[in-house]
Amino acid sequence: MTETQEASATGAPERTPEWKKTACILCECNCGLEVQVTDGRLAKIRGDKDHPASKGYTCEKPLRLDRYQNGPERLSSPLRRTPDGEYEEIDWDTAIREIAAKLRAVKDTYGGDKIFFYSGGGQGNHLPVAYGQSLRAALGTKYYSNALAQEKTGEAWVDAQLYGTHTKGDFEHAEVVMFIGKNPWQSHSFPRSRPVLREIAKDQDRAMIVMDPRKSETAALADFHLRVRPGTDAWCLAAMLGTLVQEDLTDPAFIAEHTEGADEVIAALKRIPVASYAETCGVDEDLIRAATRRFATAASATTYEDLGVQQGPQSTLVSYLNKLLWILTGNFGRPGTMYLHSWLLSPAGAPPADPRVKRKEKTAWQRRAARAANAVNAAGAAGISRAVPKVAGTGVSGAKTNQAAAAMLNAMMPLMSDKLGAEAYAKEERFSPVTGAKIIAGMIPANSIADEILTDHPDRLRAMWIDSSNPVHSLPETERIKQALGALDLTVVVDIAFTETARLADYVLPAASQFEKWECTFFNMEFPHNAFQLRAPLLDPMPGTLPEPEIYARVIRELGVVDPVLLDRLRAAVKVGPDAFGLTYFSAATANRDLLKMAGYVLYETLGPALPDGARSAAVLWAASHLCAIANPGGLARAGFDGPGLQPGQKLFEAILRERAGVTFTVDRWEDVWHYVKREDRRFTVAVPALLEKLDDLGEAPSSWTTDEFPFVLMAGERRSFTANTIFRDPDWRRRDREGALRISPDDAERLGIAADGRVQVVTEAGSAETVVEITDMMSPGHVSLPNGLGLDHREADGTIARVGVAPNDLTSAARRDWLAGTPWHKYVPARIEPAG
Numbered sequence: 075m076t077e078t079q080e081a082s083a084t085g086a087p088e089r090t091p092e093w094k095k096t097a098c099i100l101c102e103c104n105c106g107l108e109v110q111v112t113d114g115r116l117a118k119i120r121g122d123k124d125h126p127a128s129k130g131y132t133c134e135k136p137l138r139l140d141r142y143q144n145g146p147e148r149l150s151s152p153l154r155r156t157p158d159g160e161y162e163e164i165d166w167d168t169a170i171r172e173i174a175a176k177l178r179a180v181k182d183t184y185g186g187d188k189i190f191f192y193s194g195g196g197q198g199n200h201l202p203v204a205y206g207q208s209l210r211a212a213l214g215t216k217y218y219s220n221a222l223a224q225e226k227t228g229e230a231w232v233d234a235q236l237y238g239t240h241t242k243g244d245f246e247h248a249e250v251v252m253f254i255g256k257n258p259w260q261s262h263s264f265p266r267s268r269p270v271l272r273e274i275a276k277d278q279d280r281a282m283i284v285m286d287p288r289k290s291e292t293a294a295l296a297d298f299h300l301r302v303r304p305g306t307d308a309w310c311l312a313a314m315l316g317t318l319v320q321e322d323l324t325d326p327a328f329i330a331e332h333t334e335g336a337d338e339v340i341a342a343l344k345r346i347p348v349a350s351y352a353e354t355c356g357v358d359e360d361l362i363r364a365a366t367r368r369f370a371t372a373a374s375a376t377t378y379e380d381l382g383v384q385q386g387p388q389s390t391l392v393s394y395l396n397k398l399l400w401i402l403t404g405n406f407g408r409p410g411t412m413y414l415h416s417w418l419l420s421p422a423g424a425p426p427a428d429p430r431v432k433r434k435e436k437t438a439w440q441r442r443a444a445r446a447a448n449a450v451n452a453a454g455a456a457g458i459s460r461a462v463p464k465v466a467g468t469g470v471s472g473a474k475t476n477q478a479a480a481a482m483l484n485a486m487m488p489l490m491s492d493k494l495g496a497e498a499y500a501k502e503e504r505f506s507p508v509t510g511a512k513i514i515a516g517m518i519p520a521n522s523i524a525d526e527i528l529t530d531h532p533d534r535l536r537a538m539w540i541d542s543s544n545p546v547h548s549l550p551e552t553e554r555i556k557q558a559l560g561a562l563d564l565t566v567v568v569d570i571a572f573t574e575t576a577r578l579a580d581y582v583l584p585a586a587s588q589f590e591k592w593e594c595t596f597f598n599m600e601f602p603h604n605a606f607q608l609r610a611p612l613l614d615p616m617p618g619t620l621p622e623p624e625i626y627a628r629v630i631r632e633l634g635v636v637d638p639v640l641l642d643r644l645r646a647a648v649k650v651g652p653d654a655f656g657l658t659y660f661s662a663a664t665a666n667r668d669l670l671k672m673a674g675y676v677l678y679e680t681l682g683p684a685l686p687d688g689a690r691s692a693a694v695l696w697a698a699s700h701l702c703a704i705a706n707p708g709g710l711a712r713a714g715f716d717g718p719g720l721q722p723g724q725k726l727f728e729a730i731l732r733e734r735a736g737v738t739f740t741v742d743r744w745e746d747v748w749h750y751v752k753r754e755d756r757r758f759t760v761a762v763p764a765l766l767e768k769l770d771d772l773g774e775a776p777s778s779w780t781t782d783e784f785p786f787v788l789m790a791g792e793r794r795s796f797t798a799n800t801i802f803r804d805p806d807w808r809r810r811d812r813e814g815a816l817r818i819s820p821d822d823a824e825r826l827g828i829a830a831d832g833r834v835q836v837v838t839e840a841g842s843a844e845t846v847v848e849i850t851d852m853m854s855p856g857h858v859s860l861p862n863g864l865g866l867d868h869r870e871a872d873g874t875i876a877r878v879g880v881a882p883n884d885l886t887s888a889a890r891r892d893w894l895a896g897t898p899w900h901k902y903v904p905a906r907i908e909p910a911g
């Protein structure tokens with residue numbers, strides 16, 4: 075690759091540095107990489123053939139990762155905002171002391187629940203979430219959110235109703251694949267996306283269906299391009315489902331065996347006026363019918379919905395209709411179809427119970443665990459080595475220990491996994507404190523956040539801790555978000571760069587980059603083989619920066635909330651051995667449940683320092699490994715992690731620490747997929763009354779939101795070849811499209827007299843912005859598109875701050891949101907195009 079050559083020409087190392095294994099941090103695929111580091115630079119980068127999921131594949135983006143690592147906006151000292159709005163550098167001790175004092179003051183004055191956490195937005199760094207959970211517990215916070223609350227919460231709610239956990243598709247082996255508002259050619263999201271798409275496109279016996287108003291790179295490969303009018307996917311999907319039921323294309327055997335409530339659903343689908351809905355969505359009825367028949371008669375089919383529908387009108391209904399399509403055709407649980415999967419750290423809270431552990435036995439064992447806890451606690455720090463055999467002497471067999479661990483970890487899990495949403499599948503409904511918005515997957519909806527702050531309501535949020543996220547750039551209606559941050563008593567930002575959000579914070583804490591610390595992601599969603607990769611640092615932390623686990627530990631130490639005697643006891647148990655530590659930890663946790671909430675911090679302080687190669691930050695994965703072992707004993711055993719008691723989890727943890735290219739942690743068989751359904755009889759609950767009602771109302775519902783004043787639909791945030799959220803801040807990383815052009819159809823350009831490479835003003839309800847244009851038949855008339863991740867504040871060589879391209883959320887409005895999930899309509903922003911100037 076030329077980038078590699080470009081990089082090596084400047085570095086010219088005398089001795090070839092070794093290739094070190096890591097992963098790409100630019101999208102959730104996290105492809106395995108090998109990197110040569112020269113003089114602190116990521117000099118050469120290539121795909122890692124040993125990586126279990128990506129197998130050597132990368133796209134063009136990671137070759138430029140040095141621009142993340144050594145970007146001009148990297149932070150190297152804690153910053154404190156001065157009264158005149160400038161920032162001064164302060165030392166870490168001062169920063170931690172002042173921040174801890176101010177957090178405590180907010181908690182004491184208004185309550186810990188007024189401290190709002192927004193974290194875990196990064197595409198490759200999820201450890202801060204696990205450790206941030208400990209700080210949240212220490213402060214008694216209640217409210218949380220992150221970027222998933224502006225994309226995946228509607229789908230998560232539907233998943234929760236249907237089967238209780240997350241689905242994905244086996245695209246590689248499917249006969250028919252369908253993408254709904256998803257452009258995997260650019261955005262990826264499943265391993266080796268481009269080779270897989272190419273294979274499907276060239277195989278006569280396979281087919282690709284793409285629902286997208288644009289002729290995206292993926293749509294250009296499709297056999298069936300359902301070119302819907304923007305925002306009308308609900309009608310198009312309803313027409314497909316109507317066809318399915320009215321032409322008898324469903325799979326009655328699957329429906330009878332695996333679902334409940336299907337009669338009601340099928341009755342609703344029989345009522346769908348297919349021709350009329352085809353007209354509403356602007357797609358030829360025959361094409362809809364043909365695509366439906368192809369999907370329904372395939373030996374295997376999968377679907378993938380993403381931002382094109384999740385950030386548009388009727389998004390939660392669309393998620394439901396998408397899922398009905400593959401459920402009613404029986405496309406689940408076989409190669410090439412949809413599946414549920416294991417997690418190393420489950421977003422679904424407690425893992426599905428192992429059916430072999432009887433409830434009665436469990437309670438009896440919980441009592442025993444409590445006795446063991448007392449024995450261990452009574453022994454104290456010095457007597458720990460005597461206490462462990464004593465505990466063992468109470469009749470604790472390995473298997474029983476594992477069951478105790480199961481009970482404990484079940485309780486611990488929901489507290490640790492908020493990155494993807496702890497309460498995703500919780501029965502109890504929760505609502506935001508001021509506006510009463512539905513909290514899904516533990517998250518306040520993106521569009522409500524400013525409303526929870528900008529009010530004189532007594533329960534309004536008062537402080538915000540922001541980690542690995544750039545909400546001033548990524549949340550809808552930037553202007554209001556800025557006002558909201560300004561109205562808080564305290565804002566703390568943890569980031570590697572001086573972002574748009576950092577520029578408004580009271581304190582900014584500089585994190586070590588993702589290549590300077592132990593890191594991982596919990597986006598592990600493959601089946602039947604699921605893999606997890608812990609990445610070792612490639613370089614030392616930049617002076618002045620700290621890994622997040624250390625930042626959280628310092629704040630919690632300053633708050634002084636964990637009993638030091640307990641920490642000493644656990645440290646002593648570490649010296650005895652893994653089983654002693656396991657038993658001590660879980661039994662102590664039985665005695666004191668608050669300890670579970672602090673798992674990240676407690677493990678970091680006790681087990682962490684004993685881990686090899688300085689992998690202290692990996693300590694929390696010890697708990698995750700045990701949990702995973704308990705939830706999936708068969709899957710782990712087939713992956714080679716077997717044995718009595720805590721051994722499977724321990725073996726997995728050790729493998730995670732050792733293997734640099736990633737570890738296959740579960741090996742399932744297709745029949746195991748049903749174990750992941752969160753219903754005792756393992757059936758899907760297919761009738762969702764609130765959404766069936768919406769479906770019935772579609773005939774009367776509005777399907778267009780443009781006006782004479784705003785006649786265009788602006789898609790604010792298209793994934794392109796050179797966009798990667800706001801992870802790269804240096805605009806020069808883009809080989810093409812440096813300014814992020816507004817894409818517009820040839821018809822519209824001609825009508826408005828816009829020249830190729832001309833400039834226009836985009837005006838919306840919320841704001842306006844000037845941009846270059848690109849005239850392309852990717853766009854339909856009336857539809858225009860701006861890329862995501864542009865419009866970042868960037869320091870030029872001469873030190874001035876410049877902004878390249880349009881920040882999409884200068885143009886979006888928080889008022890446009892899904893009625894159920896509160897997710898934004900970033901892909902449907904009514905707009906008008908005017909000549910620039």
Ligand SMILES: Nc1nc2c(c(=O)[nH]1)N[C@H]1C(S)=C(S)[C@@H](COP(=O)(O)OP(=O)(O)OC[C@H]3O[C@@H](n4cnc5c(=O)[nH]c(N)nc54)[C@H](O)[C@@H]3O)O[C@H]1N2
Binds near residue numbers: 585
């Ligand atoms: N209009 C519009 N808005 C959108 C979208 C859209 O399509 N249109 N897309 C939405 C979607 S899907 C998403 S996922 C969000 C993304 O929005 P966010 O989750 O808010 O942020 P990202 O741009 O992904 O950036 C992550 C932040 O992490 C920082 N970072 C990188 N590495 C580290 C690290 O090691 N430690 C720490 N502490 N920080 C680090 C980066 O500097 C950056 O500030 O944007 C959303 N907003």
Ligand SMILES: Nc1nc2c(c(=O)[nH]1)N[C@H]1C(S)=C(S)[C@@H](COP(=O)(O)OP(=O)(O)OC[C@H]3O[C@@H](n4cnc5c(=O)[nH]c(N)nc54)[C@H](O)[C@@H]3O)O[C@H]1N2
Binds near residue numbers: 101286799
């Ligand atoms: N290159 C690159 N890849 C990325 C990212 C990145 O920043 N850059 N970000 C990552 C993240 S955080 C995410 S969440 C994913 C998102 O990945 P995608 O969802 O694939 O990304 P988008 O380009 O935002 O939208 C997908 C498609 O939706 C279409 N669309 C717009 N309006 C409508 C509509 O009304 N109906 C339908 N059916 N389709 C519509 C668009 O034309 C577009 O082709 O990408 C990930 N991958």
Ligand code: SF4
Binds near residue numbers: 102103135
């Ligand atoms: S950007 Fe995504 S698809 Fe491309 S190499 Fe990185 S992780 Fe893989």
Ligand SMILES: [Mo]
Binds near residue numbers: 221225
């Ligand atoms: Mo995203």
